[in-house]
Amino acid sequence: MVTTVSVPPLLSPEGSADPYAVYRVLREEAPVYFDESTQSYLITRHADVLAGYRHPAFTSRNYEWQLEPVFGRSLLQLHGREHARKRALVSPNFRGEGLESWIPLVKRNVRAILDGGVQEEVDGLLEPLEPGMEVDMLPRFAHHLPVSVMMAMLELPREDEAMFLGWYNRMIAFLANLENDPDVHSSGIQARVELREYLAPIIQERRANPGTDLISTLAAAEFEGERLSDEEVATHTTQLLNAGSETTDKTFGSVLRHLLSDRSRWEAVRDDRSLVLPVLAETLRVTPPSQMNGRVLSEDVEVAGVPIPAGSLVHLVMASANRDERRFADAETFDPWRTDFSFGKAFMGSGEHFAFGFGIHGCAGAQLAKAELEIGLNAMLDRFPDMRLADGFEPTEEGVKFRAPREMRVVL
Ligand code: HEM
Numbered sequence: 001m002v003t004t005v006s007v008p009p010l011l012s013p014e015g016s017a018d019p020y021a022v023y024r025v026l027r028e029e030a031p032v033y034f035d036e037s038t039q040s041y042l043i044t045r046h047a048d049v050l051a052g053y054r055h056p057a058f059t060s061r062n063y064e065w066q067l068e069p070v071f072g073r074s075l076l077q078l079h080g081r082e083h084a085r086k087r088a089l090v091s092p093n094f095r096g097e098g099l100e101s102w103i104p105l106v107k108r109n110v111r112a113i114l115d116g117g118v119q120e121e122v123d124g125l126l127e128p129l130e131p132g133m134e135v136d137m138l139p140r141f142a143h144h145l146p147v148s149v150m151m152a153m154l155e156l157p158r159e160d161e162a163m164f165l166g167w168y169n170r171m172i173a174f175l176a177n178l179e180n181d182p183d184v185h186s187s188g189i190q191a192r193v194e195l196r197e198y199l200a201p202i203i204q205e206r207r208a209n210p211g212t213d214l215i216s217t218l219a220a221a222e223f224e225g226e227r228l229s230d231e232e233v234a235t236h237t238t239q240l241l242n243a244g245s246e247t248t249d250k251t252f253g254s255v256l257r258h259l260l261s262d263r264s265r266w267e268a269v270r271d272d273r274s275l276v277l278p279v280l281a282e283t284l285r286v287t288p289p290s291q292m293n294g295r296v297l298s299e300d301v302e303v304a305g306v307p308i309p310a311g312s313l314v315h316l317v318m319a320s321a322n323r324d325e326r327r328f329a330d331a332e333t334f335d336p337w338r339t340d341f342s343f344g345k346a347f348m349g350s351g352e353h354f355a356f357g358f359g360i361h362g363c364a365g366a367q368l369a370k371a372e373l374e375i376g377l378n379a380m381l382d383r384f385p386d387m388r389l390a391d392g393f394e395p396t397e398e399g400v401k402f403r404a405p406r407e408m409r410v411v412l
Helices: 013-017 019-029 046-054 080-094 096-100 103-115 137-142 144-154 158-175 182-208 214-220 230-260 263-271 273-286 366-383
Strands: 032-035 040-043 134-136 293-297 301-303 306-308 313-316 409-411
Touching: 013 019, 040 046, 046 301, 046 313, 080 096, 080 214, 080 230, 096 366, 103 137, 103 144, 103 366, 134 137, 137 144, 137 230, 144 158, 144 214, 144 230, 144 366, 158 182, 158 230, 182 214, 182 230, 214 230, 230 263, 230 273, 230 366, 263 273, 263 366, 273 366
Parallel strands: 040 313
Antiparallel strands: 032 040, 134 409, 293 313, 301 306
8 A cells, every 4th residue: 555645746846845854754654655746756865775676576667758758768777788799889888998098088177167168058159267257167067078079079069069968968867857848948959950960971981981980989899790780870979968968967967066055164175085986976876967777567566565566667767766764864964974885885776875776777977987087177176276166156956857956156
């Protein structure tokens, strides 16, 4: 039986203003709860979320409608052997030696954004950032870095960045469209059409004259005699552009919020860089940018004593599991000095926290994200040692599927 508890619907103004408050009640009183507004079962405790990621009946078929219309058949919705083979073609680019080769490019892009010279979203070039300036660090830094890194990896012209930002915003809105807004839906589909038209001749050109970029690498990649079709190269390119951008972008916003809303934290990490990794790991634990992963049950399953029928949409709520007081002491507090979290494994899919998901679909780009976040945060700490929140500014978070500060006004 599903327990009745008094919480606002997740998508109501009250629910979305503070979903963490909803999850706190659910973890305690109804760890498996049917939420009317999302028409899904919310699974909110750490142990149950981990079990869900591991359970073969928790399929990722939800991506057939949540993603396929804009991405094509991406890794997230494949399973079994097909998934393993395709993932083996993509993921080596983002770990070990594959990743090492991209690090100079990440550093170059961080510098380029801070020094100015990057294409502004509307028109013109971004101004260089100087100490003492008041800026919103989201449009001035966080939105640019992951997209520009991915575009550089794909070797796409920098002057097209504003176009890419537009496509990716519309595609992410499609994925986050829990409200089923028809305009958001059609705009996402149109973005796919435009991006595919843009990519098609580039993929053909790279097949004919391969370089060292990621599109050429994907086009030539071979695993057990199998290669990717043009359609698949376009799908993976689209997925990488989106999967790696929104999440890393939002993480920067949350890192700055955690460090600047209590400025002693900024000073502590500025003066002791061994805290950079714990700060990033705690940010992902307490405020994961992607807050929940959908799954569709292929058979009847019972979770925490609650039967869930086959065919149901469930959400593994990482934003709640990561704050489960059964797993972490003082779990809702951001604490880069805590001793019950192996920060060193936070980017390795160890299942301690779920910001990167877990199991076969666990994030393929976590190590790249780590590199961008570490290099980006260190550069900000070096250049703007006195950074603080702008006078009178209080960061507010928004979003239910994805969540992060709406603005981050600081004095550099
Ligand atoms: C802080 C940054 C990031 C976060 C929080 C994050 C989060 C996630 C999560 C939660 C999943 C699992 C989704 C599910 O199981 O339904 C995932 C999968 C994935 N991520 Fe990331 N991600 C980040 C950065 C990146 C980057 C930089 C890349 C680009 C290389 C990337 C590429 C992928 C891919 C390809 C998958 C699908 C893997 C599969 O289905 O086998 N991610 N990510």
